[in-house]
Amino acid sequence: MPNPNKVIFNVATGESTTVEMTDEEVAAREARASAAEAAATALAEEQAAKEALKTSARAKLVAGEPLTAEEAAAIVI
Amino acid sequence: MAETFVKIGHQVLTADSPTVVFSGIPTDGTYTDLYLVSQVRTARTGQPWDQIDILPNGSSSNLTGGKMYSASNGSPTSNTTIGNYVTSDDATLGWAGTLTVYIPNYASANKKVMSLESHGGTSSTHYYGMFYLAWDNSTAISSITLDSPNADIASDSTFTLYGITKGTDGTTTVTTS
Numbered sequence: 412m413p414n415p416n417k418v419i420f421n422v423a424t425g426e427s428t429t430v431e432m433t434d435e436e437v438a439a440r441e442a443r444a445s446a447a448e449a450a451a452t453a454l455a456e457e458q459a460a461k462e463a464l465k466t467s468a469r470a471k472l473v474a475g476e477p478l479t480a481e482e483a484a485a486i487v488i
Numbered sequence: 489m490a491e492t493f494v495k496i497g498h499q500v501l502t503a504d505s506p507t508v509v510f511s512g513i514p515t516d517g518t519y520t521d522l523y524l525v526s527q528v529r530t531a532r533t534g535q536p537w538d539q540i541d542i543l544p545n546g547s548s549s550n551l552t553g554g555k556m557y558s559a560s561n562g563s564p565t566s567n568t569t570i571g572n573y574v575t576s577d578d579a580t581l582g583w584a585g586t587l588t589v590y591i592p593n594y595a596s597a598n599k600k601v602m603s604l605e606s607h608g609g610t611s612s613t614h615y616y617g618m619f620y621l622a623w624d625n626s627t628a629i630s631s632i633t634l635d636s637p638n639a640d641i642a643s644d645s646t647f648t649l650y651g652i653t654k655g656t657d658g659t660t661t662v663t664t665s
Contacts, residue, residue, distance in 0.1 A: 415640070417633075418505045422497040422649065423512030432507065440506065440541075443548065444637035447539050 461485055494519070497649035504531055504640035507633060509546070510649050515595040515628035519651030522591040524632065526647040528574045528608075529584035532639035536610040537573040540641070542589055542621060543633040544600065550624040557617025559609075573615045575608035584645060585609070595628035 414432040421428070432440075468482035478486075496519070497510050513522065530538040541548070557573060574585030585608030594600060604619040623629075634647070 415506045417507035417509060418499065418501060419509040419511050420497055420499040420647075421512040422510055423514070427499065429505075436507075436546075439548065440635055440637040443541055443635075444539070447637070 492653040492655065493523075494651045494653075495648060496651045497647075499647045501641060501643045501645045503643050506637070506640050507635045508641060508645075508647060509631055509633045510647070511631040513594075513630050513632070513649075514651070515630050517595065518653070520593060520595075520654045521652035522589075522594050522629070522632070523650040523652055524587075524589040524591075524647065525650070526587045526634070526645070527584045528587050528634075528645045528647075529642045530574065530636045530639045531642050532636075536613045537575070537585075537608050537615045538636060538638055540572055540574050540587060540606075541633075541635045541637065542572070542602065542604065543635060544591075544594075544602075544621075544623045544625070544629045545627060545631050546633045547623075547625070551621060552624075553619060553621040555617050555619040557615060557619075559613060559615050572604055572606045572619050573608045573617060574606055575610075584642075589632075591629065591632075597626045597628075599624045600629060 414434065414437050416429045417432050417436075419428050419430055420426075464482050464485035468478050468486045471478050471482065496513070499508060499510070501508065510524075528540060530540070532538040544551070555572065572587065574587055575583065585606060587604065587606040589602055589604045591600065591602045600623045602621040602623075604621065605617070606619070607614065607616040609615050632649070634641070
């Protein structure tokens with residue numbers, strides 16, 4: 412199966428060409444996609460953890476209970 | 489008066505493609521800065537956003553970056569990946585995301601920095617953000633690669649590259665005629 416094509420616009424000549432990507436270029440873009448997906452997943456998990464701390468901190472404040480250090484850090488700027 | 493903000497390249501995709509390259513960018517001092525304006529959509533499904541990577545001279549080596557972005561009206565978040573967000577699969581809405589890239593001193597022998605802004609999303613969720621990229625390489629930038637590693641950049645996506653020539657006082661003057 413051939414690699415996908417890339418579109419190249421040459422500013423100097425004004426010509427547009429379509430060229431098959433090399434194996435190295437395909438491997439590099441797959442690596443970047445994996446890295447970005449991993450970063451997005453980690454970020455989502457971090458955000459979820461922060462929101463959980465905030466929710467817990469708010470509930471404890473309403474109930475008059477002491478907060479943990481992490482809960483206090485989550486709601487105090 | 490010489491023009492100082494000049495369109496040097498314009499590309500409208502006529503078919504889906506994972507990568508768009510502007511090559512042959514002059515590095516002889518004709519321009520000092522580059523400014524890329526684009527309207528982009530990708531074919532990714534299942535997500536209201538997608539990733540576009542900006543690669544100077546096609547390289548991600550010694551390329552670092554950071555972003556601050558937000559989904560709809562949520563609190564901004566940040567990370568240090570080099571991708572940025574544009575609209576993915578919501579073709580039925582008839583719109584595409586926006587992406588602009590400013591590269592001052594692109595032919596410098598020193599580290600090059602870029603600032604980027606983008607917006608993408610659907611009718612219900614919008615992603616928007618500000619980004620920076622730093623390319624620690626002494627080579628002048630003679631090509632810019634826009635690569636979508638998750639899904640093809642969709643046809644009708646439009647890219648326009650401008651060359652900017654700063655004045656002797658370091659500022660840019662846009663001619664009106």
